[in-house]
Structure formats: structure tokens, C-alpha cells
Amino acid sequence: MTLPINNIICKGLATAAVLLLSLCAFGQKGIGERTTSTDSIGNANREVMHSTTFGLMGVAAVYDSYLRPYIYADGVDFRIQRETARMTNLMDGRISNQTFLDVNIAADLMTDGGPTWYTGGIRYSQGWLYNFRDCNVVNPAERTTRRWNYAAGLQASGYLGGVYIDRSGNNPGQAKFDVMVNATGIVSYTFRCKKHRPLILSYQLTFPFAGAAFSPNYGQSYYEIFELGNYDHNIVFANIFNMPSNRHRLLLDIPIRKGELRLGYDIQVNQARFNNLEYNNTTIDFMIGFTKYFYRR
Amino acid sequence: MKTYRYYILYICVMLCTLLSASSCVVIEGDTLDDTQKGNFEALWKIMDEHYCFFSYKEKELGVNWNEVHDRYAKQINKNMTNAQLFEVLCNMLSELKDGHVNLLASFDYGRNWSFYEEYPLNYNDSIVNAYLGHDYNIASGLKYRIFDDNIGYVRCETFEDGIGNGNISVMLQNLATCSGVIIDVRSNGGGQLTKAHTLASHFLDKSVIIGYITHKTGKGHNDFSKRDTEWLHPSDGVRWQKPVVVLTNRGCFSACNDFVKCMKLCPNVTIMGDKTGGGSGMPFNSELPNGWQVRYSAVVYYDHNMQQTEFGIEPNIYVEMDGKDTDKKRDTLIEEARKFLTK
Structure with missing residues (x-):
């Protein structure tokens, strides 16, 4: 059986591997010296990180058995991610808070005669992570002495999106909505390149754990749901088994002047199996953006 | 030497990511088999799984969808043209005598309009x-x-x-x-x-x-x-x-x-x-591997x-x-x- 999604992932990862290795080499030569937190901010040692990254011309594929029994591949994905991470005072400062806003839109822009399908959505999440090391998980200054850092926790997330196919009929699209508790974990590795400021390589894995999601029933029309108000298991209990989604972020923060250049690789495999309907929306984006660290008491 | 360790680390992380992501993909849909037989089987299966009037049509018209498959599968061969395939598929769909069941290709619109074509129009x-x-x-x-x-x-x-x-x-x-x-x-x-x-x-x-x-x-x-x-x-x-x-x-x-x-x-x-x-029936749409669209009744209305x-x-x-x-x-x-x- 052909696995188109896996092919996409393999191609994307290979591309990203080359890019990241190249950029790593660039980063080692071009970065400036990073000032440590104690040097520059005195007692203000709780870190706040803001990051905005853009994914341009990523790849996307979508499959929704409500619309057709095959996957739509060859999509182009555009993505914006806004992340804020801050250390809190909870549990002796070991709990960090992560706010994440993720917006994307994808379509098969390369199709002759214009796009035939579109998909997109907005996801907002608030996460609380326990840091296993006695340091800020994103604090570059402290990482110079503790290279490996680990954090794990839970996210509350909400998603609103959909899939639309450019064709007539009573099932041209599918709405997506879920409110989930996600499990998430971060592994980060901080390293120096000669005497330059440290770089941070981090990997975050997130997968939905439990929650509620919207889905029409197998052959149910939206006319029945929204015009007639006929409910038929349209809000379903979602869990790791019927919603085996997973989202991966591989990030590299490269210090440049007073900020950081963020390069990343974002893989999202959003899947669901509700009411005998199947759904898969896979996107792979090479992300680029900027990160800024602040410190507060 | 230390620099190469970093490279090795990156590659390991990416391989882990690849394995992790690949192993987590479990929902992928049907295989796109864009052959004459593949399109025939796809159409039959779409109808088999989604069409809403099989029981009624079996009772009223004696349509047995499995028997229909066996009968029309014999007419499919890899050398037939798209036009010939279209004709066979339309004939298969016509067994259902449903005006909401259509096959749409760029060159033709397959339909069964016997619900009015076989009767006086009573309209001028x-x-x-x-x-x-x-x-x-x-x-x-x-x-x-x-x-x-x-x-x-x-x-x-x-x-x-x-x-x-x-x-x-x-x-x-x-x-x-x-x-x-x-x-x-x-x-x-x-x-x-x-x-x-x-x-x-x-x-x-x-x-x-x-x-x-x-x-x-x-x-x-x-x-x-x-x-x-x-x-x-x-x-x-x-x-x-x-x-x-x-x-x-x-x-x-x-x-x-x-x-x-x-x-x-x-x-x-x-x-x-x-x-x-x-x-x-309220019609839904779906597609065949070759891009032809199929319309079928999906929701039943009773009086x-x-x-x-x-x-x-x-x-x-x-x-x-x-x-x-x-x-x-x-x-x-x-x-x-x-x-x-x-x-």
C-alpha cells in the first residue's frame, strides 16, 4: 500500500535536514556573543520568551472520508505561529507556561485551472509544563551549565477550522472543531560554538489526550445539523485512540545581535476517526522567524 | 571533532522525528488505483458504502448490488477507452433508476432520467x-x-x-x-x-x-x-x-x-x-481516482x-x-x- 503521507514526510524531513545543517554551520560562524542573564539583568531571572515564526510553501495533504475516499495531496501550506513561554512562581519556579497560537491555510495551488481544495484553521493553546531541571527551560544563560533540559505537561487547546472542496453538492466541505487536553513534552539542548552565545535546539511533541470534538455522522448532512437541528452524536468524546494526532516542532534558536533567529521544522499529523468517518490533515512546514527573550522578577 | 558530534546529534533527532511521525500516521484513506478496474471498483464501493436506497431498490426493482458488481465487472478490461469505461459505469448506476445518481466527466454527464423520459411530458x-x-x-x-x-x-x-x-x-x-x-x-x-x-x-x-x-x-x-x-x-x-x-x-x-x-x-x-x-434522497458527491465525480442519494426523506x-x-x-x-x-x-x- 502506498503511503503518500509518509512520502511527504520523508521528502520534507530530508529537505529540512539539509537546511538545518547548513544553517547550523552558518550560525556557528555568524552569531555574536550572548550576554548572560546575571550580567545584564541582575536579579530579574524569570524568563519570558516571545516568538513569531512563519511557514511558507510547506506541504499539505488532507483526507476526509466525508468528502471522498482518497487523500488530497500536493497542497501548499502557509502557517503563522505565535508562541509565548514564561516561567511562573509555581512549584519553586519549575512550572512554565506556554501560550501558542497557530494559524494555517493550505490549498492545491499547483493544480491546473486553480485550487480544487482548501483547508485551514486556527488553534490556540495554553500549556503548563513541569521543568525537570532546576532552570528555565528556555533560559539560554542557565543552559550553558545545564545542557539538557526536559519539560512535560498538559495543554488546553481549542481548534476551529475546516476543509472545503470546490465542487457543488450537499457535502462540499467539512467543519472542524475541538476542545482538547493535550500532553506535551519538550527536550532542549543548549550548546556553544566556540566563544559565541549559545544556540538552543529544542524538540516538542504534542498529542491530544482527551476532549470533545465536532463531527457529522457518517452520512449526515449539514442541513440536518444546522437547519433542522437534528443531533446525532455530533459532539463526540475524543481521545488518544480515536484522535491519534501528533504535532512535532524541531526548533533552532540562533542568536543574532540582541535577538534570536528561529529556524524550525513543524510537522502536524491531525487525525480523527469519529462516527465511522476518517480524517487526516498532515502539514509539514519549514519555519523561520524571530525570538526575543525578556527577563522579569 | 566536537562540531561533528553536533551534526550527528541533529541527524539522530531528525531520524527520531521521522520514525515518530511515520509510525503515528494511521489514517490514510483508500489507495488511488487509477486504472479501469480500479475506477470501477472505487465507484462500486463508494455506492455500496454510501448510497441510501439499496434496501428499497432491492424491494422495488430487485437490484442486488453484489450481483450488479459481478455482472459489470466482466465488462471491464484494461484496454477499454475512457468513453467505454464511462458507458459501462453509467449503465451500472442506471440499475438504481435514481435521478440523483450521476457520473460527471469532462466529456459527459451520466444520468438516468427515466423518471420523466419514459412518460408523457404533460407540459409545453x-x-x-x-x-x-x-x-x-x-x-x-x-x-x-x-x-x-x-x-x-x-x-x-x-x-x-x-x-x-x-x-x-x-x-x-x-x-x-x-x-x-x-x-x-x-x-x-x-x-x-x-x-x-x-x-x-x-x-x-x-x-x-x-x-x-x-x-x-x-x-x-x-x-x-x-x-x-x-x-x-x-x-x-x-x-x-x-x-x-x-x-x-x-x-x-x-x-x-x-x-x-x-x-x-x-x-x-x-x-x-x-x-x-x-x-x-438528498444527494452527496464523491470522486473516483481518475477525477470523475459521482453523485448519489445519501439522506432519505419519508412523507x-x-x-x-x-x-x-x-x-x-x-x-x-x-x-x-x-x-x-x-x-x-x-x-x-x-x-x-x-x-
Whole structure:
């Protein structure tokens, strides 16, 4: 059986591997010296990180058995991610808070005669992570002495999106909505390149754990749901088994002047199996953006 | 030396990511087999898993979908052209005798329109136009005028137009002096169900159960949800209280069939003409590996007696076009309706 999604992932990862290795080499030569937190901010040692990254011309594929029994591949994905991470005072400062806003839109822009399908959505999440090391998980200054850092926790997330196919009929699209508790974990590795400021390589894995999601029933029309108000298991209990989604972020923060250049690789495999309907929306984006660290008491 | 360790670390992380991501992909859909046999099997399977009238069609027409597969699979071979494949697939779909089942390719539109093609049309466009004349009014697609005998005439060709409460209220106000009204929906192939219900709601005094609706909940031919009641509520606008005749023929299909179903429950309404064409399923669309689109009935509508209307609705009064009237440029159905309303 052909696995188109896996092919996409393999191609994307290979591309990203080359890019990241190249950029790593660039980063080692071009970065400036990073000032440590104690040097520059005195007692203000709780870190706040803001990051905005853009994914341009990523790849996307979508499959929704409500619309057709095959996957739509060859999509182009555009993505914006806004992340804020801050250390809190909870549990002796070991709990960090992560706010994440993720917006994307994808379509098969390369199709002759214009796009035939579109998909997109907005996801907002608030996460609380326990840091296993006695340091800020994103604090570059402290990482110079503790290279490996680990954090794990839970996210509350909400998603609103959909899939639309450019064709007539009573099932041209599918709405997506879920409110989930996600499990998430971060592994980060901080390293120096000669005497330059440290770089941070981090990997975050997130997968939905439990929650509620919207889905029409197998052959149910939206006319029945929204015009007639006929409910038929349209809000379903979602869990790791019927919603085996997973989202991966591989990030590299490269210090440049007073900020950081963020390069990343974002893989999202959003899947669901509700009411005998199947759904898969896979996107792979090479992300680029900027990160800024602040410190507060 | 230390730098190379970093590179090795990166590669390891990426390999882990690759393995992790790949192993987590579990939902992928069917394989795209864009061969003649692959497209045939895909069409058969789409219908097998989603079409909602198999049990009914087996009972009424003796259609056994597995037997249909075996019979038509013999006609498929890898050397046949797309046109030949299209013909075989359309023939297979025609077994269901469903006007909502279609196959759409760039070069043709596969259909079974036997619901009206095998019957007298009972409608002549040029004669109807002569009745309308040139000074008729149009309210969002509804053409109407008042005949000399003070009978209002409304011609509704489709429910695709954006017919709204305002349009209908103004039209009924303009016809208020008439002693009765004829609503001619002959050869109306349907459109939006909500528009059909909007028009019908102006002839109701109280809410009525117009039928029941059910959809498939799984791949089995008998996997259906519970039947939900479907109500029609009176319009907030002008409500017609005088006699009404609805003219029908075999060309009344889909949403128009549902309109007739609703009007048959309204007080002071008489259905006159021929049996409607039916089409009580709500169609969904899907696709074959080669890009051809397939349309099929997915949601079942029953009438208020829990009976199928897939093969049409009987009129209260059967009237057929008389050839002699046609020769005289007279529409037998309109004339009979006028007599009925003026007596």
C-alpha cells in the first residue's frame, strides 16, 4: 500500500535536514556573543520568551472520508505561529507556561485551472509544563551549565477550522472543531560554538489526550445539523485512540545581535476517526522567524 | 571533532522525528488505483458504502448490488477507452433508476432520467409562455399574472433561485383579489430544499409534520439513524387562504417533489396533473481516482405517513395533456385547474 503521507514526510524531513545543517554551520560562524542573564539583568531571572515564526510553501495533504475516499495531496501550506513561554512562581519556579497560537491555510495551488481544495484553521493553546531541571527551560544563560533540559505537561487547546472542496453538492466541505487536553513534552539542548552565545535546539511533541470534538455522522448532512437541528452524536468524546494526532516542532534558536533567529521544522499529523468517518490533515512546514527573550522578577 | 558530534546529534533527532511521525500516521484513506478496474471498483464501493436506497431498490426493482458488481465487472478490461469505461459505469448506476445518481466527466454527464423520459411530458413550454404573455410579473424567479377569469397563475420553474419570504408575500398581495391561484411547478427539477419549504409555508395555517428524515450511520446497507421528524411552520409573511391548485408532471423532481409533498398537506390545496418524478434522497458527491465525480442519494426523506416518495407522489386529480388542446395552443392542465377553481 502506498503511503503518500509518509512520502511527504520523508521528502520534507530530508529537505529540512539539509537546511538545518547548513544553517547550523552558518550560525556557528555568524552569531555574536550572548550576554548572560546575571550580567545584564541582575536579579530579574524569570524568563519570558516571545516568538513569531512563519511557514511558507510547506506541504499539505488532507483526507476526509466525508468528502471522498482518497487523500488530497500536493497542497501548499502557509502557517503563522505565535508562541509565548514564561516561567511562573509555581512549584519553586519549575512550572512554565506556554501560550501558542497557530494559524494555517493550505490549498492545491499547483493544480491546473486553480485550487480544487482548501483547508485551514486556527488553534490556540495554553500549556503548563513541569521543568525537570532546576532552570528555565528556555533560559539560554542557565543552559550553558545545564545542557539538557526536559519539560512535560498538559495543554488546553481549542481548534476551529475546516476543509472545503470546490465542487457543488450537499457535502462540499467539512467543519472542524475541538476542545482538547493535550500532553506535551519538550527536550532542549543548549550548546556553544566556540566563544559565541549559545544556540538552543529544542524538540516538542504534542498529542491530544482527551476532549470533545465536532463531527457529522457518517452520512449526515449539514442541513440536518444546522437547519433542522437534528443531533446525532455530533459532539463526540475524543481521545488518544480515536484522535491519534501528533504535532512535532524541531526548533533552532540562533542568536543574532540582541535577538534570536528561529529556524524550525513543524510537522502536524491531525487525525480523527469519529462516527465511522476518517480524517487526516498532515502539514509539514519549514519555519523561520524571530525570538526575543525578556527577563522579569 | 566536537562540531561533528553536533551534526550527528541533529541527524539522530531528525531520524527520531521521522520514525515518530511515520509510525503515528494511521489514517490514510483508500489507495488511488487509477486504472479501469480500479475506477470501477472505487465507484462500486463508494455506492455500496454510501448510497441510501439499496434496501428499497432491492424491494422495488430487485437490484442486488453484489450481483450488479459481478455482472459489470466482466465488462471491464484494461484496454477499454475512457468513453467505454464511462458507458459501462453509467449503465451500472442506471440499475438504481435514481435521478440523483450521476457520473460527471469532462466529456459527459451520466444520468438516468427515466423518471420523466419514459412518460408523457404533460407540459409545453411555448403554450405556457403564451398563457403568461408579455406583461407578467417576476418575483425572484416566480413568474405570475392574473388570468381574465380572476385566477392567479404562478409559474415556478426551479428552486435554485433565491426565493424569499418578501418576494412571496408581495406576490401573494398582488394576487389577493383572485378567487384562486394556480402554482405551476411542472418540469421543475428541484434546487434548494429550504426555498421549496419557504414557498409552501405561505399556504399553511399551523405547523405540520411533513415527513421524517434519516441518514446513514455506517457502511452497511441498513445502517441508518433514527427517523427525525421534519416540521413545516407557517410563514410570518402573507398566508394564502383561498383555493390553490398545484400543477405537476413527471418532471417534478427532488426539491420540487418535496414541495409537492408539503403542499399536499396544506388546506385548500389540490394537486393536479401527473405523478411527480420523485427523488426523495438528498444527494452527496464523491470522486473516483481518475477525477470523475459521482453523485448519489445519501439522506432519505419519508412523507408524513413514513412512506417513500423516491418514485414520486400521486396527484389528487389526474389530468393529462389533450392532443386536441395542444393543437389549439391550450394547456389542458391549466384549463382544468381554472375550471376547478371557478366552479
